[in-house]
Amino acid sequence: MRKGKMKEEEIKKTIKTEDGWEPVGPTPMPSLTDLRNWDFRLLQTYEPFYAPFCDLCCLCTFGKCDLTEDRKGACGIDIATQQARWILICCLMGTAAHGAHGRHMIDYLIEKHGEDFKIDLGSQVNVEAPIIRTVLGLKPETLGDLKKAIAYVEDEMIHLVSATHMGQEGNYKDFESKAFHAGMLDHVALEAADIAQIVGFGYPTSVADTPLVDLGWSSVNQEKPTIVVVGHNALVANSIVDYLRQNGLNDQVELAGLCCTALDMTRYDKGAKVIGPLSRQRFFLKTGYADVIVTDEQCVVTDIPQMAKDAGAALVAVSDKICYGLPNCSEKDVDQVFKMVVDEEQQVLILDADKAAEIAVRAAMALAPKRRELKKILTKEEATKLAAKCRGTCEACNRACANLLPINNAVFKTAQGDFTDLGKLFLRCIGCAKCEEACVNGIPILKLMQTAADGDTYKIRTGRGPIHDVEIRKVGSPIVLGTIPGVVLFAGCSNFPQDIYDVAWLAEELARRKYIVCLSGCSAMAAAMSKDEEGRTIYEKFPPEFDAGCIVNVGSCVSNAHVVGAAIKIANIFATLPNRANFELISDYILNRVGACGVVWGPYSQKALAIGTGAVRWGIPVVLGPHGSKYRRLFMSKKELDDWTVINGRTAELVDTKEPTPEHMMVVTETKERALITIIKQCFRRNDTPPGRGIKLNSYISAYKQLIGTLPDDLQNFVRTEKDIPIVYKREVISYLKEIGWQPKPVLSLPTIIGTYDTKVPIEATIK
Amino acid sequence: MRKGKMKEEEIKKTIKTEDGWEPVGPTPMPSLTDLRNWDFRLLQTYEPFYAPFCDLCCLCTFGKCDLTEDRKGACGIDIATQQARWILICCLMGTAAHGAHGRHMIDYLIEKHGEDFKIDLGSQVNVEAPIIRTVLGLKPETLGDLKKAIAYVEDEMIHLVSATHMGQEGNYKDFESKAFHAGMLDHVALEAADIAQIVGFGYPTSVADTPLVDLGWSSVNQEKPTIVVVGHNALVANSIVDYLRQNGLNDQVELAGLCCTALDMTRYDKGAKVIGPLSRQRFFLKTGYADVIVTDEQCVVTDIPQMAKDAGAALVAVSDKICYGLPNCSEKDVDQVFKMVVDEEQQVLILDADKAAEIAVRAAMALAPKRRELKKILTKEEATKLAAKCRGTCEACNRACANLLPINNAVFKTAQGDFTDLGKLFLRCIGCAKCEEACVNGIPILKLMQTAADGDTYKIRTGRGPIHDVEIRKVGSPIVLGTIPGVVLFAGCSNFPQDIYDVAWLAEELARRKYIVCLSGCSAMAAAMSKDEEGRTIYEKFPPEFDAGCIVNVGSCVSNAHVVGAAIKIANIFATLPNRANFELISDYILNRVGACGVVWGPYSQKALAIGTGAVRWGIPVVLGPHGSKYRRLFMSKKELDDWTVINGRTAELVDTKEPTPEHMMVVTETKERALITIIKQCFRRNDTPPGRGIKLNSYISAYKQLIGTLPDDLQNFVRTEKDIPIVYKREVISYLKEIGWQPKPVLSLPTIIGTYDTKVPIEATIK
Amino acid sequence: MATEIMTHPYYKVNVLTGSKGARIITEPEEAARIIDKAKTPLYVFGAEVIDTPVGDKLLIDYALQIAQSRDIPICATAHVKRKMLELQVTPDSVYDIIEIVHFLKDKDWTGVRGQGQHDLVLFTGVRCDLAERGLATLKHFAPHLKTFAICRRSHPNADYAVPIIAKGGKWQEYLAALVKTLGTVTPAA
């Protein structure tokens, strides 16, 4: 529905229009269709690419409907639209996960500190919430304001979920527009959630060189009572820290975590340990090192109750999202619950953070002495024996592997006492446990891996949160000119196709080439698992300031917001474009002028899909690893065959740039080699000055030569004039260009697509 | 999270605790886990029955995961839990559809009338919103209060959607509890939406004998310019009525509708026509009778743009849920849009109700004269000729049919000039068009059906909205005693397995037996499509007052709320149980004492699933037609093998009733015969007095004998003492009972399951 | 070595999306062997047995013959019992289709004759989409028994299924041969 007057008044009130930090732009708190024209403009260049996972639709009782060969469902839907609907459903799961997480966090902190608790991100951060400012038009000043941001997400969500019902949206483009909306809402939720926890828990902010903390499964001291927190919401983990501190138990109890809860917990307590990403959950929990397992929410493998039982560990579930059918002990007396947990070996649900924390600590201390025997991993001899039945031939394991790994050979070698291959396999294993389940001889393959895995400990820098305004001022110009070749964010999950080291390799290759490299979540953890000859991880080797050649851990998944925020801040702080309720203006700026690129090398989750989809709406291209093809949708141009006409902001004239940049908005690459090249390319922008483009091309050519051995095959697409050509390669490039009949292309200093579609944003707004 | 103090304060404010109409019960605005113990108690007796539609899970990029033979997904999920997750996803789609609909309706009406517009449902209705009162604890007095109800739905929804993400909930019972929550929220949304439209548009309320209006495709006068509205949200349809009235065009333009929009539009204007339910959409739109098609939202077949094009009709989409990729003309000048639609034959999206209404009317008037030729259906000769290629042997049509119909023979006969079979087929056709698509000879089967279909016009009573308090007072006692044998609601969609007449048959059989029979939505329409020898539909034959032997059309899908509301009101008004924030108390009362049963004979939609799932949480059993098995989940007891212990409210003692009532909470039946028997049985309640049970058993036995030919095979389960046995069958029954060794069972006057599980509701509360 | 399983039954709404599909029992003799081997079989009669003609007979005629050849207890679903009584046969139990499936899931159920859970369940005449759902339930949740869909539209979710038999004549032949084989072979044990 079009917004009526009352709705408009309501919005004005919500965003405190009178608060005159900037005039309110055209799209305050945009609803479903408000940015649809922008979306359609993007889709015109970047066509959705669908890879159906199933020929059918099974969503309603008219089905299953066969959608092959132009068949339509009983409802009339076609295969492309069905894929797009699916994408929307998945994006909504992601957005909801973050939104609910944010809501929970904010409600909790409001209970603790009150609605009026001030948002203060320290002396270095004045533009505290670039996403919320741009999307809603609200400058959040208190926790209560963050709640408004989440309420907006909630309000929009119901409409989006509604659209997925049978007999609703009938066009794939509109589903994609709605998915973009979900993605954008996701970013609002991310930002609100991370700001809330930063201010509410006093996480680091306005510092770049946050502490280095221990990472790796061996960093856990199995001599001590051990609590392992698993999930994405550090609220209870932080309560455990508080309880330990209050009771002087810090040194006596080991607190470690898996996934983002671990990362966020280290922002609260640098003594906490990070075991690793999602892929390490089963692997670690099966060691039995944990005396108490605390599950919160998101990306928590659902068979933890069984694993806890097998390992003789206590399980405390603390989220209404994951209740495992357990008795709800939230209102019970602590001693009574303690008894249930320790004496009766019951697994429990406790939705009270303080109570859960106390139980976890007390149970760990009570259980640890009895569990000594259970904390052993297999000796090589035992492992060899267990592997003995494997002849390496049946391959049932391989066929079941979610990562297509050659398990048979590794297990067979293990049976011979050779653990090398299994050790290598472990580095590619995503921890799905399907091999074990499939093994016809019941070999406990994950347990064998524990024996094969090295026991190193690594250093990871704790998440630093928002990028500082002053950093933005410094890098804004070189980024927009192109002389800093790009800002790359490695986000998301550990569903890596290849070695766990890939992310570290990619990050390092880029940092070496002076890209600004940021990491978050499981990627940030994985990148820490690789050391150079001197034993240093990339966090120790590269500077933590947001500048050319840095390695920045922004934090957990919710911290991804800050990198998108940095792109917005470049437009807002550096280029002084107004961002208040000005989504299109800012996104157009990013798309055309900010060489940013998101990478999800191990895409798995619906959350990562939502984040990626949101990034695309902001004009930030996304590069995915091969598992990303199972998301079923990408956004790709037809390269030089497409129309790349934009508007010259200065003259308001249409100019056919003939330059496919950014080339794709969401693309999958198969190998890390190809990923590197693609990332570099996705950082090209139309706005690049010749020196800037020269630097970017220099990266591109050097990487291409290094990995593929020749000049890039599509180099001609990105050289606009001879001035773009990097000096070192000048002769070679010119001769190549001549050979293939290259023609110069226009260079625009103020490119924009505003004005190439129906929008309320005037072209003039783009040049400030 | 457990609710904190601030949250509790916020809730108190929202529900105006100080407003002392009743003390606030234990669960005001319950969140995800607040009613979990109640749910688990239900699930203990009524186990989820899963019928997986697929062996795999394809929800994240770790998949597809094979879940057969106890295999788990990479995330650890098992097949049962995966089904339950799917159910939750589908329920959420339904809840969101109604919630977003309600939000849209309420926002629109607030724009029109203001937030403080009073809710007044007339002299007969004082308990205006039993569901909202019971669930939230709020007595809504204004449109603004209804908005609060929807806001509550929105707030809860994000958490539920979150739980469907990979790596969240890991137990099927908890997924079902969340699905119950979604279903209950759905009911809140239904009630809010229908109350809003009743008061905002002045729909009938506090009258029982609402007008009889025309139904059937032939009721549309194809001589006049014709607008056909399709969907579930009558907002724009009502604007069209307004526009026609304001411009004195009522008599000149034909306004007709398909699905619930049609029903709701006749509540606004009794001159509007109802074409029919969802199953008639394609059938009718292919006649070309519509000059302008207006699509709003929900259950709108997604290939309408193509059908409109084929029929040369204009298409105006008016909802942000269904935009079809069309240009958004909401802000354009009306004349300009008129030109686009009429001259340029463009299909358009208009999100402004008044503008859409004006365009629809003006376009219809402009197009009608040119479209005369297009409004023809095939002559028998033409149809015979088109069918000629069919030899009836390839059966491609049959194999594709979503309703498993024998199309080949009917088409083959048509080719011989005999339309009888095709006419009969039409009555079983659900309009999926798959036959047509599959036909190897490209025979336009739906168009042939137009020729074969009879052209009768029928009468349906317009939706009457809420049941009156005075009616409740009258029927409360006989219902609770059992002397009115039951309240049956036929709700939902037209995905009927058998003849469209089935619902009319079932309704009539029950009304004859003095059940209170209510209908809504597509079922209400379908039931109108059957006439007796005197040409009367059931709406003409049976009284419209909510009393024994009535036939009540409550209205559209959102009006279903009023039947659940009636059950609540029986507890609240008749039995004077407090309902404010007292979900468990009221549901326990319904489960044990109110013989209500919901029937969805043609279940198809996620909305119907949400409604049904919600009903179960309220203690109302649901009977589904066979397509309901494709929902994948039912709730069934093991009959006499289960433990049927309840508490005697008077003595607070446990009593093993040995009586499986209600027997199942969600069950599928294959045939209408079996459905009738099952519905009758599902109306049994533990609270039935012997005379009441006698009356119910009388129905049961008579129906069983009529349809199956013997005494019921499970009669012994439901005869508690000899006093229960209906006089007419006394001898026969007693001899049967003897034969099988029946033993008497206890009869409880105040049965309750409160107290058989962990709850805050004291047993004493159940006896008032 | 590419595993091929039955995935496409007669009805498209029943296409198998999965990894475990029925074994197709092309030969009636093989069908007879499967039935013969069962120790505690059950035969579920669906509503369609009543009025589905098979040549000059009704489906129920063949189903009854099969049941009687091995004294297989019958569960009459829907309103099938009425017709059975007309034919002078009393069903061993009356449950609706979903109810009997629900009981079959429980491995400790005592079966319709109280002699223990069934090891093979035959289905005939259940509406095909509904049958397919019930078979899916049993496939996943009743590992303790096998299902055999004696239906010419074929059922991928069963353990054993008849191939699609389009022609009425062939179907009658199949059923007749099955009955005949059951009649000639001496019952196992």
Place this chain on the structure above:
Amino acid sequence: MATEIMTHPYYKVNVLTGSKGARIITEPEEAARIIDKAKTPLYVFGAEVIDTPVGDKLLIDYALQIAQSRDIPICATAHVKRKMLELQVTPDSVYDIIEIVHFLKDKDWTGVRGQGQHDLVLFTGVRCDLAERGLATLKHFAPHLKTFAICRRSHPNADYAVPIIAKGGKWQEYLAALVKTLGTVTPAA
């Protein structure tokens, strides 16, 4: 008449959930015929051709021989080009796998040699899950061409697929026979 299609490839994550599955080309000779009949074929080399041993050779050796037998243009994905250059072959085009699939969807695309869209696309050495996704894309959105997955793990979403060949030796035999047949049969047209 129960339609049986290939649904179970080597990898479980690639199980077909659908209604349109590959034809299994069991005989290398038939594979050769399919390739031979194509008018404008294309061969897509995936990253794994580089380092996957096939007996004493590499996968790329066979792939190259197949391509060269009919002058089939090659699209080198990932970083395959490097290896090809080492082998003194220049690929006709360099796109990453998803990019080439994207172009193949467009029936008006001129193909890698500018001579029109391809009618048959061979794939070898693409990571199996990714290949399966690309093949699904083409199955649904490129009705104008056929795909042939020359991969011993088998691909249900292709139009033509090799059966699962577990043993390395057999796989080498298959490839060798294919190359040999292509070498002996005179190219069509």
